[in-house]
Amino acid sequence: MVPTAASPEPSSPQAPHGPRQGLAALALGALGVVYGDIGTSPLYTMREVLNPANGVTLQPTDVIGAVSAIFWALMLVVTLKYVVLILRADNRGEGGIMALTALAVRAAGHTPARRRVLLLVGVCGAALFYGDSVITPAISVMGAVEGLEIVTPTLKPFVLPISVTVLTGLFLIQRRGSAAVGVLFGPVMLVWFAVLGIAGVHQIAMTPEVLQALDPLRGLAFLRDRGASLLLVVGALVLALTGAEALYADLGHFGKRPIRLAWTVLVLPMLALNYAGQGALLIRDPSALDNPFFRLFPPALLLPVVVLATLASVIASQAVISGAFSLTKEAIQLGLLPRMRVVYTSAHAMGQVYLPAINWTLLVAVLLAVLGFESSSALASAYGIAVTITMLITTVLTFFVVRHAWRFPAPVAWGVTAGFLVVDAVLVASCSLKVMQGGWFPLALGLALFMVMATWRRGKELLNAHVMGDDPPLRPFLEALAQDVGAPRPERIAIYPVSQPDVVPPALLHNLKHYQMLHARNVLVTVRFDEVPYVPEDQQLTVEALPAGFWRVLIRYGFKDEPNIPSALGRCARHDLQFDPFLASYFLSREVVVPATKGSTSGMARWRRQLFAAMARNGSSAADYFRLPDNCVIELGSRVQL
Incomplete structure (x- = not known):
């Protein structure tokens, strides 16, 4: 947002670097x-x-x-x-x-x-x-x-x-x-x-x-x-x-x-x-x-x-x-x-x-x-x-x-x-x-x-567009789930970190397909990094209740913040979402990128697609990056041609 008042040296809050020194x-x-x-x-x-x-x-x-x-x-x-x-x-x-x-x-x-x-x-x-x-x-x-x-x-x-x-x-x-x-x-x-x-x-x-x-x-x-x-x-x-x-x-x-x-x-x-x-x-x-x-x-x-x-x-x-x-x-x-x-x-x-x-x-x-x-x-x-x-x-x-x-x-x-x-x-x-x-x-x-x-x-832009095109939209899917009240739900919290909050996470689809199970509470977590160094803690969370026992949580960080999903979810109680870390399981969607054939019209040269696929394979896990507890993470993957 552009400041409304011109100033040669706009005042800005200092980053939280600990105690103020002399x-x-x-x-x-x-x-x-x-x-x-x-x-x-x-x-x-x-x-x-x-x-x-x-x-x-x-x-x-x-x-x-x-x-x-x-x-x-x-x-x-x-x-x-x-x-x-x-x-x-x-x-x-x-x-x-x-x-x-x-x-x-x-x-x-x-x-x-x-x-x-x-x-x-x-x-x-x-x-x-x-x-x-x-x-x-x-x-x-x-x-x-x-x-x-x-x-x-x-x-x-x-x-x-x-x-x-x-x-x-x-x-x-x-x-x-x-x-x-x-x-x-x-x-x-x-x-x-x-x-x-x-x-x-x-x-x-x-x-x-x-x-x-x-x-x-x-x-x-x-x-x-x-x-x-x-x-x-x-x-x-x-x-x-x-x-x-x-x-x-x-x-x-x-x-x-x-x-x-x-x-x-x-x-x-x-x-x-x-x-x-x-x-x-x-x-x-x-x-x-x-x-x-x-x-x-x-x-x-x-x-x-x-x-x-x-x-x-x-x-x-x-x-x-x-x-x-x-x-x-x-x-x-x-x-x-x-x-x-x-x-x-x-x-x-x-x-x-x-x-x-x-x-x-x-x-x-x-x-x-x-x-x-x-x-x-x-x-x-x-x-x-x-x-x-x-x-x-x-x-x-x-x-x-x-x-x-x-x-x-x-x-x-x-x-x-x-x-x-x-x-x-x-x-x-x-x-x-x-x-x-x-x-x-x-x-x-x-x-x-x-x-x-x-x-x-x-490559991330193309991958996100692929996910948006292939996965079903979230709202109709949840409305259909809300009509099915017969299946029992375990009293646990399922956390789905997702990059696209408006489509059904692939991990959720795999969970329903292979385990035929839906948790009592399901939280879709999206992390956004804003073009600012730090986002104040009281402005980081946006929590929205959805049908069928689902919640959508948006966590905003600056590009110098230290992302920590469990810590952020622990502050959701003020938004009426009770989070117990001992009852939480984290379901991660992991896309294995496979370079498409020579006839692909993906928008990138083949060597760039191969480079992107190599980086995607060798990148560190989202679980490590977002500080997820090791003993509570389940990764469900799929192969994506790009």
Whole structure:
């Protein structure tokens, strides 16, 4: 529903994330979760921007110009776009590409065609996030471990095996959840940013002329002088911006004020000081370009800094991996992916989930990236294209929010977003030059995920249409049952979870056919996931009494809620439906999808039908997903040709 009053920052209820914490504590937590990725960018960004292959010299003018370009890119893209504008576009307190997509679709999707296009755009952004989830752990950990080469060149052969070991260990501990070590994220990153700033100040004090980089004209002149190499340099500048999407994605965990406070008070100043410090060092010693970050430190401190950098890179990776888990859960509940096993790793913090299938898939992809590219410099070529396309998609969706949800006039909406659209388009174009050097890797991952999501959604539409066409309508069926009063009914409750509430569940038909039995009370339960993060508990249930001892229950969840059918049914007493869990049996209809023959006109190519059938067979059980008790579930299946 579109708000009736225009507001640049509509108030929205915060998601139920437990006890309210103080602003300082939330800002400290944001350091670990939100800013891990962008906080480790100094490990490799300056080296790639000033790479001679980009047509850059190491003259003081170019070095100062590069520092200025990085600083003002942070100001324009991160501060103005994300901190000032995008954080305002919250979906009932939640952020991230899926939340923004749902908000834009709900506000601007007045026609089915527009809703479909906006949803496809959002799904594309979500799919590309998985490419980032692979590259970020690989480049962050390798960039940190490569500091060992500066400690002593004899350790260079150990960089790759140590990186593989660290990454493997990171994915192995995911099943234990991040709560145990999460309390350390904020303090470790606080130390990390302090080290970034102190190292930068030390170098700036020796070469203060680098502070000329605060003049934006120096950055513009640096970019103007690049000529034909401009896009190559801009593609390297993107490395300083990766992680900006995390500001918005973690909005629901921390809120606007802590994220903004952490950025303006600590993260931005420390990043600016460190980039300026690297520039000061390179003005004095151009040979430090091989690894300007670790060259900031004296030999005695190198090993502790390598350890600290590795910890920071692990934290940055953890944030992206956790984001992939959360995004997958949201995609499942929005009907974009098949059900998977979801493990809730915390009894206190909502949103902390672990998906084994995603975890092991990401591990394999990350190890392939590390072993295939072999260095952070090579990975830098693969980094950026997926992130920048996601940034562009975020800006496009934000336009529809500004125009239709906040109801600003079209000229204002275009004025707010047009500049960012141009910047994002330039970033995408610059990163596209690196497609053949490695950018194809995250794009291929994103394309594969997009095809999976599109195939699953289309297959479910066709399957639901098949069920609607083959199964009898519910109301006449119940009216006929109401006339048959002779058969005895066991004093139990039969629960039928169904996706289509207006037709007779196949499990009920099988029950009557094979067992010739009807329970005293029969409850048809339909779960709907709305395009909002959370649905308040008092608005989740709709209960309707039907003929012949039947009830229809609609349970509404948001795409971040934890679905639990028994828990929801336990609240039906206020609606005159008495539910005793010890008298309940759950009858599930399980359709085994079989790809139809070549002559089928199902609306999907044969290979997509085969893919959908494979996903349907291997998806997790509805009993597990909806928390049904194991000893009370009866599954009755049928084969469906699609």
